[in-house]
Amino acid sequence: MSGNPDVNEHLVHPDLADFVLVGxxxxxxxxxxxxLLESTDELLKTQAVVFHPSHIVDTPGEFISRPAYYGALLSTIAEIDTVVYLQPANSRAFSLPPGLLQVYPDKRVIGVVSKTDLPDADTESACRVLADHNISPPYFLTSTATGEGVADLRSFLISLQTSKAGTGAREAHAERAVASESEY
Ligand SMILES: Nc1nc2c(ncn2[C@@H]2O[C@H](COP(=O)(O)OP(=O)(O)O)[C@@H](O)[C@H]2O)c(=O)[nH]1
Ligand SMILES: [Mg+2]
Structure with missing residues (x-):
């Protein structure tokens, strides 16, 4: 799904993959x-869904602020395993669309408290908002202004890929084992 011709990063982190950012x-x-990508792309207002290489998807905020877009959001994330939900450190408004986890109860949701450098940041309250909405820790406190937490979140996302690769191999092996048993 790297078909967006406008996004043409060289991959600094080729193992970083398969998540969608929502908030x-x-x-x-x-x-x-x-x-996360260590991309030098310019920060412009996101007007559309942006597909980076490796199944990394940035969504426009309209997906959240306009319920009419929920359907588009749901289809965008259908094939992606992990939702990274951003709770700004200076906000207590929870904006993960309510239907999302009902439609996709198996998605992994990672809670990020963003913009921790802001003078009115209250990371404790932001973490409580995540917990109150059933998003499980660990929470990642990040600031793109200071760089806080970005490397930790990146490592965590990469570790999900690594463990998935292991699981996939085990599952494939198990399937083969079952298949060969059933031949007899
Ligand atoms: N102080 C601060 N500003 C940030 C941070 N992250 C984003 N911003 C600013 O917040 C605004 C919105 O950021 P953007 O990434 O476009 O938000 P999006 O709409 O969720 O994609 C921009 O002006 C960014 O420069 C952060 O960690 N700290
Ligand atoms: Mg954006």
């Missing part, structure tokens, strides 16, 4: 995407 307009999704 309110201005919560810092695009800035965090570019920081």
């Amino acid at each position: 309110d307009v201005g919560s810092g999704k695009t800035a965090l995407t570019l920081a």
